[in-house]
Amino acid sequence: MTALPRSAPSSQATDAHGIVAFLDALDALEAVDGVAGIEPHSVMLLRHGHVIAEAWWSPYSARGLHQLYSLSKSFTSTAAGLAWADKLLDLDAPVLSYFPELDAEVTDPRSRSILVRHIASMSAGHTTEQWNRALDIDHDEPVRGFLLDPPDGTPGVTFAYSQTTTHVLGAIVQRVTGSTLLDYLRPRLLEPLGIDGIDEMFWLQHPPGRDIGFAGLHATTETVARLGQLYLQGGAWEGRQLLAPEWVAEATRTQVDSSNWGGPESDWAQGYGFQFWMSRHGYRGDGACGQLCVVLPEQDAVLAMTGEAEDMQAVLDAAWTHLLPAFDREGSEAADAALAHRLTALQLPFPDGDEVSESEFTAATSVLRKLERIGLTPHTLTLHEQDGTTTTLPLLAGAWPPPTGHLTARATRTAEDTVTVHLQFTQTPHKLLITCDLRTGTFDAQWRTMPLMARSISSLAAVADPGRRQAEWPARRS
Structure with missing residues (x-):
């Protein structure tokens, strides 16, 4: 480089x-x-x-x-x-012209009038985010869902920040x-x-x-x-x-x-x-x-x-x-x-506290899908998911350990009866805050900011695996 x-x-x-x-x-x-x-x-x-x-x-x-x-x-x-x-893309061509297999189905003139420049500029004519509606129509082919949901505004004029427009532009490319x-x-x-x-x-x-x-x-x-x-x-x-x-x-x-x-x-x-x-x-x-x-x-x-x-x-x-x-x-x-x-020695913040002792906690709520039990020692955190997946991470006092599988954690006893765990997903913006109650042996988990796609530990941490690179979307609604 x-x-x-x-x-x-x-x-x-x-x-x-x-x-x-x-x-x-x-x-x-x-x-x-x-x-x-x-x-x-x-x-x-x-x-x-x-x-x-x-x-x-x-x-x-x-x-x-x-x-x-x-x-x-x-x-x-x-x-x-x-x-x-490269003259492979025409901004003034109808989007539908790139998907001739859908021509017979897409009969609404509003959908047929959407041009490539409209999807490039988020002005396809829908007045709201359209992605979920496209998935409802056809979960496996959002382009079809997009074209079968006619815009309720004016293509080229009406602006709505909608994921589907970019998806369709990428699909054409x-x-x-x-x-x-x-x-x-x-x-x-x-x-x-x-x-x-x-x-x-x-x-x-x-x-x-x-x-x-x-x-x-x-x-x-x-x-x-x-x-x-x-x-x-x-x-x-x-x-x-x-x-x-x-x-x-x-x-x-x-x-x-x-x-x-x-x-x-x-x-x-x-x-x-x-x-x-x-x-x-x-x-x-x-x-x-x-x-x-x-x-x-x-x-x-x-x-x-x-x-x-x-x-x-x-x-x-x-x-x-x-x-x-x-x-x-x-x-x-x-x-x-x-x-x-x-700019030297910067690290994400973490509350001060004492070293954790060996203990085990079960989920008090189902806030985090699949995580049902965690185990702690002074030097390790073990995560047990409902599907049998077990992940063990090192813990270091005073510093973040190097990521293991794009996942790292810190744990501290922040009060007499409380252990706080920060689980950081280092290929994403997100961390999971886990609060453990030593009196009840249970934990609650809360995202600091909610992930917009995959929300389970295994899917977020292992997304770099070539076999795990499918975005997670809701199933088709009935």
Whole structure:
């Protein structure tokens, strides 16, 4: 991999005090009214093509893959841009023309009028999220479900953030190219970008063999940063035009009005492009729970982040408040040193307490599907699931152990009768909070933020296994 150049912030006309203030602001965003606070997992900030700040909070790491959720959509857009440049994709063609086997079934003129550019811009005409309705119609072929559910608004005008539109766009790309989205992107984009570990990247699928497009891509933070830098550079990379500049321009400008998504200060109300959100400053790809790729053309900067955050507007507000003023403000070696110190030895927080003793607990409720019993010793946590699956994880005092199967844990006796366990799924934003009662021998489990797809321990922890890469969706409703 060709390494991105690294520089001190001051050498790229950036005051590191602003970066420290941004990180401090994230730390200060605590849980309010049941909404979880901000928990960063990684951050990478580029200025003038140089990495000026980067960090990972243990147990997350630079080489670790992270579920990007809807930030995956921007990669689907990029694949569509490549197919468009190869003349395999026509933005002004009806979606139905790519699925001729459905032509006789899809008779409603509203569905027949949906164009490829409409699904690329979330303006297929449905007024609400349509994914579950598509699955209800045809769980095994959501494209059919999409086309058999006519829009109740106007295609090309009505905006609704709907997973199905991106899924159908990805399905078209995969049909015309004869490969999955990820396989199509590898030689045309990921390899020329110099992305490390591209063979390890994966995308969840539904139906089998089709990358779902709207979520499920697992990639590193630097992969996200490089994609943002490619768009910032108009699709050019090291003297090669990887992505057509015309596509970059169209994808990153307003294609449809999204002002129904909040007031004037909302970064979700600034317009939507081709699988990119417009922002009050620049534009971005983003995914649930805090996955971000913010591109700032005026500042020649890119911010890539992963984490666990329900209030993503607060993250963007902190960036506008602290990072923007730091650009083109004189820095100093002292400020650079303060930032370097701030970014050392970071780890996810965990409550103080005493070492745990050997004990066993059974589930008090069925909050977590399949987990029925856990066993603790001072050095291990063992999880017993209803299907007979047993997972044993090491415990270390004062630190997060290295992940085992993309799963790691900490456990502490936080009160006389209470043991608290944090179970971290290190290829996702999510952790499971397990509270054990020493008096009753029972435990309760609660997600800090609810996973949007698989919700069992075995499916979340083992999703990197090639045999486990199917997204979990509800069964067809009767």
